[in-house]
Amino acid sequence: MKKVIVLGNTLDALSAAHYILDTCRNTEIQLIAETAEIGLSAEAPGIFKKWPPCPNHWISDMKSQTPNKESTAVRRSWFEKALAIQLSNRGCNIQLKTRVSTITPDQIHVVGAGAIGTSTIHYDVILDFRQHIIGPEWFGGIISSRLEAPEEISGIRSDGTTEVWINQESEHVNNWIQTTTWNGEDPRNALIQDIEEGIFKARSKVDTIIQPSDSR
Structure with a gap:
């Protein structure tokens, strides 16, 4: 079984993890983030032209925040939370309040809160989505x-x-x-662009390293 590490809690990171689950078999995914939770914190643009902007099975129940026919935006933090919940439901191991101290070609060293402490995690593939401020x-x-x-x-x-x-x-x-x-460059395109960026980066890895699933 291949082990994939995804660093970050942003929409592109969540989308990459879902894409790998969709397209690869015998794969274990671990998402690592420094924050105490995913979503329900800082807001980013949630404007869309078509709903849903990603496969529907990526999204857990958003209850009152689920867009209706009149909606042209979604509360981004709740959307990201829904993607994270569904990742967990699909078997992704999400490790929060954990900081990566060192990255080598086949392992990372992390420092976490509480019982996690300091540990080393081996991987076959790593995707780093830790956020950098870019754009106006x-x-x-x-x-x-x-x-x-x-x-x-x-x-x-x-x-x-x-x-x-x-x-x-x-x-x-x-x-x-x-x-x-x-x-960022344009709030009108931010939601779909972040999803597509995550898929693009994930595809660039799985096409060359991980065997695609024949069933999807």
């Missing part, structure tokens, strides 16, 4: 869908809110429910 900064905000969104990039969520992205903090909106910042 965008100001993001959430408002009630009952209010008129400013004439900027926006998407309607199923929970009665609208996410808005602008190039700089707006002084004309006084009813933000939540605000955040995000670095």
Whole structure:
């Protein structure tokens, strides 16, 4: 059995892990992240043109956050959490609050909280998605869908809110429910691009190292 290590808790990392599970047999996947949880924290763009933006079996039940016919955006943190839950359901070992101290050609050294301590993990394939800030900064905000969104990039969520992205903090909106910042090129394409980037990087590994499954 091949062992695959995925470093990071971002959408591209989660997508890569799901893609490998879809396309490879006899593979053990371990996802390692420094954060205490995946999703439900910092927000990033969730605007989409078509739902779902990935195979439906990658997504666990999102309950009230599941997009409906009128939706043009999904709460990104909940979406990422749903992907992580489904990864665990599919057999992926997710190790949180764990920092990678050293990477060698066939093993990594990690430092974790509590009983994990310091350990060495051997691998056959490694994919590193630890985040680096790239691109211009965008100001993001959430408002009630009952209010008129400013004439900027926006998407309607199923929970009665609208996410808005602008190039700089707006002084004309006084009813933000939540605000955040995000670095990237275009919030309208961020969701699907991150998914596609994860698939692309995973495919570049599995095509040359791991035997594809004949059943998919």
